[in-house]
Amino acid sequence: MHKPAPMIRIPSLIAVLLVFLQVYNAAAAADGEKRQAPPPAQVVTAHARSGEASPHAEYIGTVEFPEVSAVASEVGGRVASVSIEEGRKVRRDEQLAVIDSQLLSKDYQSAVAQHRTVLADLENAALELERLETLRESRSISEQQYDVGRFKEAGLRRKAESLKAEAERLAIQIGKCVIRAPFDGIVLEKLSSPGEWVSPGTVVARLARTDAMDVRVSVPEAVLPFVTEGRKVVARTGQQEYEGHVTAVIPLGDVATRTFPVKVRLKRTDGLAQGMQARVGLPTDEARPAVLVPRDAVIRSAGRMVVWTVQNGTAVPVDVVVNAWLGLDAAVAGKGLVQGSEVVIKGNERLRPGQPVTAAR
Secondary structure, three states, X not given: OOOOOOOOOHHHHHHHXXXXXXXXXXXXXXXXXXXXXXXXXXXXXXXXXXXXXXXXXXXXXXXXXXXXEEEEOOOOEEEEEEOOOOOOEEOOOOEEEEEOOHHHHHHHHHHHHHHHHHHHXXXXXXXXXXXXXXHHHOOOOOHHHHHHHHHHHHHHHXXXXXXXXXXXXXXXXXXXXXXXXXXXXXXXXXXXXXXOEEOOOOEEEEEEEOOOEEEEEEEEOOOHHHOOOOOEEEEEEOOEEEEEEEEEEOOOOEOOOOEEEEEEEEOOOOOOOOOOEEEEEEEOXXXXXXXXXXXXXXXXXXXXXXXXXXXXXXXXXXXXXXXXEEOOEEEEEEOOOOOOOEEEXXXXXXXXXXXXXXXXX
């Protein structure tokens, strides 16, 4: 006789399956959380410190070239060639235009020939004067005869000097037939073409210096005591920032607005053009205690100025107000940002709030 097969208890099997599913779900959830957690970001940090800074305000100014030159011809004549175009960069002493010099060259050749003729006459007159001096000593000629020879030699000497100067003047004029750039710059306007007749003083081109750029900004008289020549400032055009310094505080105010022009020289010129709007940060009061952070710690995010701090190993953003740019530092004010706060100076562009970070200094 066969023994009956043992019966599997259904309730027990279901209980085992439920326990297994709970363990599996818990492990999967933990693994998912582990995968979703942002990885630690490698950053470089520094510590905020205390210092002094003057409160700053931004004033709107206009970008302009530091120097614009109306390059003119120094000689009259027909324009033989023009080797520039508007918008083209030129180097110092580069050829801009050439004035026809054929007539001047002929005048120069004539002056040189006349000078040589007079030199020959002068040499002969000098020999004649030596002979007359010998005769005079022996009382063979009168004083009047001697004076005639002496004055003739002196007159030829003066004439030779005059013709030499005339030849040199013509040589200089021929050299000036080639009009050259007075400095490194860019051509703003081309005002002459081949075949035109120009007189001395006729402008053939307008050039602007491009090795630097200026910003002219008008400030209220209350700010003038705190704006001094040589003071370092920062100018902004759009999203670009340019370091510079105050070159002049011009004591010529506008009676209607009671503002005074201040000129700022910028170090960089890339992306700038005359007429652009620029915002210049200038001091508005005496220096006062402030929290200073490295300039690289301050970034612009969604229209806000932000400093990322490290707190308990995680990244925490702090909205700040920049009171002043001080070279490589910035004077800032933000909630919880104090002396000794650890701030991120490298790797802060892609941080997220609460993201773990690994800091190095």
